[in-house]
Amino acid sequence: xxxxxxxxxxxxxxxxxxxxxxxxxxxxxxxxxxxxxxxxxxxxxxxxxxxxxxxxxxxxxxxxxxxxxxxxxxxxxxxxxxxxxxxxxxxxxxxxxxxxxxxxxxx
Amino acid sequence: xxxxxxxxxxxxxxxxxxxxxxxxxxxxxxxxxxxxxxxxxxxxxxxxxxxxxxxxxxxxxxxxxxxxxxxxxxxxxxxxxxxxxxxxxxxxxxxxxxxxxxxxxxxxxxxxxxxxx
Numbered sequence: 001x002x003x004x005x006x007x008x009x010x011x012x013x014x015x016x017x018x019x020x021x022x023x024x025x026x027x028x029x030x031x032x033x034x035x036x037x038x039x040x041x042x043x044x045x046x047x048x049x050x051x052x053x054x055x056x057x058x059x060x061x062x063x064x065x066x067x068x069x070x071x072x073x074x075x076x077x078x079x080x081x082x083x084x085x086x087x088x089x090x091x092x093x094x095x096x097x098x099x100x101x102x103x104x105x106x107x
Numbered sequence: 108x109x110x111x112x113x114x115x116x117x118x119x120x121x122x123x124x125x126x127x128x129x130x131x132x133x134x135x136x137x138x139x140x141x142x143x144x145x146x147x148x149x150x151x152x153x154x155x156x157x158x159x160x161x162x163x164x165x166x167x168x169x170x171x172x173x174x175x176x177x178x179x180x181x182x183x184x185x186x187x188x189x190x191x192x193x194x195x196x197x198x199x200x201x202x203x204x205x206x207x208x209x210x211x212x213x214x215x216x217x218x219x220x221x222x223x224x
Binding site for chain 2 (some may be wrong): 001032034036038043044045046049050055085087089091094095096097098099100101
């Protein structure tokens with residue numbers, strides 16, 4: 001199975017900060033890489049699909065980049081509602097896998 | 108508007124089985140995969156598998172093979188997750204999600220399954 005490794009596992013940031021989360025795949029996944037946001041007690045929400053395409057309705061402060069094995073999710077200017085956990089997920093393989101998540105906390 | 112409505116919370120004893128349902132609304136049921144994702148308490152997301160409601164074809168994560176069954180009732184437009192031989196490690200929230208070409212764009216509200224003696 002393709003392993004997805006996210007870093008960091010958690011980070012502390014302030015409103016207005018620029019935040020970057022990385023995700024590395026154990027083998028190439030092309031651009032079959034998605035990012036989800038999850039808030040406590042809620043279902044995940046798709047932010048980015050195809051490594052860099054913004055899902056409809058998602059604010060433009062979110063962006064994704066990368067291909068192959070290395071990917072990045074960037075929040076350009078952190079807002080209060082962005083404090084949540086973020087997951088990457090590969091859909092290159094028939095058997096999908098998620099990263100272990102990155103928790104973004106208020107500093 | 109697309110919604111996926113899941114069945115209510117379940118409490119099961121170790122060794123038992125659980126069946127969770129997922130009823131999508133607002134789109135043609137057979138046009139999209141249904142994926143199942145599990146989340147243990149305080150832990151991350153774990154992909155369990157998917158089913159093509161049109162063909163009935165399934166793909167299961169290796170961890171659950173032999174213990175999981177996903178099926179659909181196309182007449183009732185409902186998807187089901189069946190997990191057998193439950194242990195306390197199976198306690199968690201189970202989500203269904205609509206699968207696009209390579210992502211999950213709409214999710215159910217989650218179903219809490221508690222396994223306890």
